[in-house]
Amino acid sequence: MRGQLPNQPSFISLINVETMIPAAHPIRVIKRMCDEVLASLSQQLDGIYAADGAPSIPPESLLKGKVLQALYTVRSDRQLCDRLKTDLLFRWFVDLPLDMEVFDASTYSKNQQRLIQHQVAELFFTAVVELARHHGWVSNEHFSVDGTLIEAWASMKSFRPKDEPQGPGPGNAWMDFKGEKRRNDTHQSTTDAEAKLIRKGPGKEAKLCFGAHLAMENRHGLCVRFAIKPAVGVTESEVAVDQLAELKANGFRPKSAGADKNYHNADFIHGARQLGVVPHPALKQNQNPLRVRLTATHAVSQLIRKRIEELIGWCKTTGNFRKSRYRGVERTNTQGHFVAIACNLVRMAKLSLSPPALARA
Numbered sequence: 098m099r100g101q102l103p104n105q106p107s108f109i110s111l112i113n114v115e116t117m118i119p120a121a122h123p124i125r126v127i128k129r130m131c132d133e134v135l136a137s138l139s140q141q142l143d144g145i146y147a148a149d150g151a152p153s154i155p156p157e158s159l160l161k162g163k164v165l166q167a168l169y170t171v172r173s174d175r176q177l178c179d180r181l182k183t184d185l186l187f188r189w190f191v192d193l194p195l196d197m198e199v200f201d202a203s204t205y206s207k208n209q210q211r212l213i214q215h216q217v218a219e220l221f222f223t224a225v226v227e228l229a230r231h232h233g234w235v236s237n238e239h240f241s242v243d244g245t246l247i248e249a250w251a252s253m254k255s256f257r258p259k260d261e262p263q264g265p266g267p268g269n270a271w272m273d274f275k276g277e278k279r280r281n282d283t284h285q286s287t288t289d290a291e292a293k294l295i296r297k298g299p300g301k302e303a304k305l306c307f308g309a310h311l312a313m314e315n316r317h318g319l320c321v322r323f324a325i326k327p328a329v330g331v332t333e334s335e336v337a338v339d340q341l342a343e344l345k346a347n348g349f350r351p352k353s354a355g356a357d358k359n360y361h362n363a364d365f366i367h368g369a370r371q372l373g374v375v376p377h378p379a380l381k382q383n384q385n386p387l388r389v390r391l392t393a394t395h396a397v398s399q400l401i402r403k404r405i406e407e408l409i410g411w412c413k414t415t416g417n418f419r420k421s422r423y424r425g426v427e428r429t430n431t432q433g434h435f436v437a438i439a440c441n442l443v444r445m446a447k448l449s450l451s452p453p454a455l456a457r458a
Contacts, residue, residue, distance in 0.1 A: 114189045126446040127168070128190055131161050134224040145215045154200045158191040159208060160221060160435075165190055167416040167439035175202040213427050218434035223347075225438050225445075226321050234448050236316035241355040241402035242340065243313075244333035245409050247325065247429065248420040249292030249305040256294060256305060259285050281329055289424045293329040307421060307429050310336040311408060311437075312344065315355070318404040319444055323437040325430035334360055338368030345372060353377050353394060355402030363387060377402075411443075412436045 118125060135142075135157045142156050162177055165187055171177045181187045181199045188195065212218060229235045254272050256279060279294065286292050292305040310333060312322035322340040337360060344351050353375045356365065360378040366387045369376040377398035380389060389395070413419040416436035421429040 112185075112195065114185050114195070117185060118189060121450075123443070123446040123450065124168075124186065124190065126449050127164070127442045128161075130225070130228060130442055130445060130449075131164060132157075134221065134228055135160065137224055138220055141215075141220055142217075145211055145217070154204055154208075155192075156208075156217070158193060158200075159205065160217070161191045162205075163432075163435040164439050164442065167418075167436045168443070170415055170417045172417060173202075173422065174205040178202045209428065209431075213431055218431045218438075222323065222434045222438050222441075225441050226319070229319055229441065229445055232445075232448070234317050234445065235319055235321065236314040237350050238352040239315040239355075239398065239401075240321070240341070240344065240349075240351050240353070241313045241315060241398070241405045242311070242333075242337040242360065243357060243402070243405045243409065244308055244310045244336065244359075245413075246295065246297055246304070246306040246328060247309050247418065247433070249286070249289050249307060249429075250421055250424065251286040251289035251292045251305050253305065255286045255288045256284050257287055258283060263287070291327060291425045293327055295328045307426060308333070308336075309409075309412075309433060310340065311405060312337070312340040313402075313405040313408060315398070315401045315404075317444065317448060318401075318407065319441050320408050320437045321349075323434055325426055325433050327426060332364060334362055334365035334368070337365055338372070341369060341372055341374055353398055355398030357402070361387070361389070408437075408440060411440050416440060 146153060146156075162181070165171065166174070166177050169180075171180060177187075178199055178201060181191065181193060185195075193199065226235065230237075253274075254269075281293050284294070286305055289305070292307065294303050295306050296303040306328045308326045308328040308331070310322075310324045310326060311320055313319065314321050322343060324336060324340070326336055337354070337356065341351050341354060351372070351374045354369055354377060356376070356378040358379045358381050360366075360376070361381050361384070365378065366376045366389065375394070376389065377395045378389065379399060380391075412433070416439060418433060418436045421432070423429050423432055
């Protein structure tokens with residue numbers, strides 16, 4: 098029998114949002130982990146706010162909102178706040194009651210400098226990694242490193258000569274760069290001075306970019322180090338060695354580090370060896386002057402290190418981090434850490450719901 102629409106629909110209802118989220122939904126596990134991590138950071142969060150004055154938006158809600166932004170590929174803070182107004186799952190995740198007004202997108206803008214100054218994103222990321230270590234999901238000995246380029250939001254039209262007079266300009270004028278040599282030492286973006294012109298490889302077009310650098314543990318493919326650096330001026334090998342040193346300083350015992358052919362150079366191999374780490378880069382064809390030994394462990398590292406490409410792919414697609422939405426290295430680095438946090442939480446939720454039968458060391 099055909100159902101009929103009610104003539105007078107009820108505009109007032111008692112709703113328990115908790116019952117509307119499926120019991121087996123992975124978002125429940127992700128929220129539980131977020132709450133556990135943020136509870137451990139409560140003392141540090143207290144220290145970045147004044148002891149008196151009007152109460153602010155809870156920082157836990159803001160940080161969990163950033164996680165949602167990466168999980169559901171929300172393009173901007175404004176779209177996130179609009180989604181909070183209509184999506185019950187989003188409200189439930191950030192602990193925002195139905196009868197409370199959603200905070201404005203400018204709240205994130207106002208708190209941006211506070212998050213950067215106190216390195217809140219880095220603390221959040223480190224706490225997530227420590228939670229994974231507590232559950233035994235992270236290898237202490239075997240890692241992989243890699244880097245990629247993140248496009249800057251600045252337009253190629255903004256890449257102008259440094260000695261050019263600065264002014265309001267003609268607006269979105271037509272530009273023809275044919276035959277003009279543009280280099281980072283003579284040119285600079287007028288909208289994002291920290292974005293550098295670089296090409297990914299031979300035959301590729303040059304773009305204004307930042308450099309993203311990741312370190313992955315080899316047991317379950319979790320990101321344990323993440324950093325955004327200028328695309329020019331610091332090499333992938335130098336950052337990789339620094340990240341291995343940071344891992345040692347944080348209680349890890351790295352024994353091997355897998356990498357691609359870009360790391361088959363003296364900077365990475367000598368730097369890793371000085372730290373007591375055996376470098377396992379992919380070898381350049383017919384070149385092995387640094388005497389990298391091709392052992393069975395090296396072969397395993399090369400097999401597993403390809404998982405780091407999955408991390409990068411998730412961050413750029415689902416995490417919507419192919420292109421930065423912020424100016425400068427610091428702001429892009431903060432946003433990148435939130436994307437890496439979301440990527441780890443998705444993987445950790447899967448491990449929590451269906452743990453592997455046998456874990457590798």
